[in-house]
Amino acid sequence: MTAAIPRGSWVNLYKQLQREAKKFPQYNYRVFAQRRVREYFEVNKSQTDTQKLETLYKEGLRNLESIKRQVAIGTLYPHQQTVVEQKLNKL
């Protein structure tokens, strides 16, 4: 029987995901990633099956790596700010 993943690890994973998601240069991807991470955690917060929790944790780590790679690639190519982003920056 695998040991349950401690709450601290989940909190750490969440914080890391949010921190990496904030680095997306594209406004739409950035807002989407932050929102989707929160939604995933909210939908699964009452999950108790350890097997499923472990799969979800691994999936979370995989997504974290994916976000890091895509952020790096996103910074390599030029992108334009959208209208809404400019408005938000002016505030």
Add this chain to the structure above:
Amino acid sequence: MLLRRASRFWVPLRGLAARGEAPAPIYLDVQATSPMDPRVVDAMLPYMMNEFGNPHSRTHAYGWKAEEAVETARKHVSSLINADHREVIFTSGATESNNMAIKGVAKFQKHSGKNHIITLQTEHKCVLDSCRYLENESFKVTYLPVNKDGIVDLELLERSITPETSLVSVMFVNNEIGVIQPIKEIGKICRSKKVYFHTDAAQAFGKVKIDVNDLNIDLLSISGHKIYGPKGVGALYVRRRPRVRLEAQMSGGGQERGLRSGTGATPLCVGLGEASRIARLEMDMDKAHVERLSRMLVDGINDKLKMIIRNGSATSSYPGCVNLSFAYVEGESLLMALKSVALSSGSACTSASLEPSYVLRAIGSEEDLAHSSIRFGIGRFTTEKEVQHTIDLCIRETQRLRELSPLWEMVEEGIDLKTIQWTQH
């Protein structure tokens, strides 16, 4: 870390963000195409760089790895529609899938004397064009009308089926007005009359729950770039039990079970597979998000403006596709006013001919309203601030253009526009 001064705060420079250039417009045209999900790009890149093998090479590891990737993608696609992975064939897009389904089935069934096809007037251009091509090859095609909500009359459909009918093709979600057809009932009718049922689910796949067994669908077209996947790939679901027989349109090495020859595009198929996997996991979250924003948009515009007509049924429609007609304001001039938002219009000026959209005409929309229609597409990546910006801009510009419009002036004076004799030129 490179820093840049923005207002009062030091803000980290976001990569190579272009400075001082005009900002990009907000993207609200998701029905035309959708931006790729970063996770899909991430899944595709290895197959565009190091894992470049041909999935049909059976003799070395490059081929085996590529084949494994394509088969995994196939499983992801099929599990989203509750089909068997052997029933999914990768194509170059929904247009090719539609062509394969319609022309393939029609030509195969001609041998047993069945040469009648039924479709709707609001179908996508590729379906209508395939039917027109078949008409030239001496097939009979019935184009059924739709009611003003955009939904087909089931009794009329049942009456139109004859012993010579081989195929019924009905779109799941319309790409212009977002209307959802009663697919379950149509599937039941077709199954009872032993007629093949094809549905173009390019806009519905990954957004609406589809179960091909529950809905009695025999053929289903899928498009990659409508579900945040890559462009240039699609799929066709072909039922095996009971077997649907098609005549292959592409001759060659017999790939894809002999139905579609040609080297499988590994990165594109992997992209479609990943997009399908994500769609299956996140369909409910996406649905909630899109519904919320869609309601915000419609309520926000209707609160401040009068005479805004929604094209298509408001109840049986996909919330991410909202087609509104702004009466007494011309569509293209409104689009020009909304240039900071990327939208599409059903008006004539934006199409090559001077004819307004045939879909709007089929639902009985009056010509001047068809000229004033705008299609708003809301997707996974649309944010609340973007929708709010669009609402504010729409209200402001419509009011300005109505001040410019002689029709609005006449309506405010109480003149009924239908009584006026217009000069035609």
Add this chain to the structure above:
Amino acid sequence: MALKLTAKTQQILSSASRLPTVAGVAKYHEKVIDHYENPRNVGSLDKNDPKVGTGIVGAPACGDVMKLQIKVDDNGKIIDAKFKTFGCGSAIASSSLATEWINGKTVEYASKIKNDQIAKELCLPPVKLHCSMLAQDAIQAALKDYQKKQAKTAEAK
């Protein structure tokens, strides 16, 4: 496999050669956009005034309706011109330009304005030439209406 972006990596990444951005293709000529965003002479004149000629051309079904009104003094000079248009950006620009050109000119000058002059001034693409045609029709219709009113007042006298 963790990916850590150190300060040095960031520097290298940001100094990588910039790829050219795709320049936005301007769909409309600047003159059309200028007339569209700052239309001149928008409004209405009193259509019951005997000195005012009103021309309404086009049809909502075609997607273009132009209403052009001119106020003419006793010397045959147009002292005021106003327009209202239901149509695309090129239609609004054509009618705005038309009112700008005929304002302060004689009736003869206005009747000689041709659609290709309007199209050339605004650099209209071939698919939009019908907008300039409609603007010419609108001027002609307004002049005709004015002449009809003049004939009626002459009769009444």
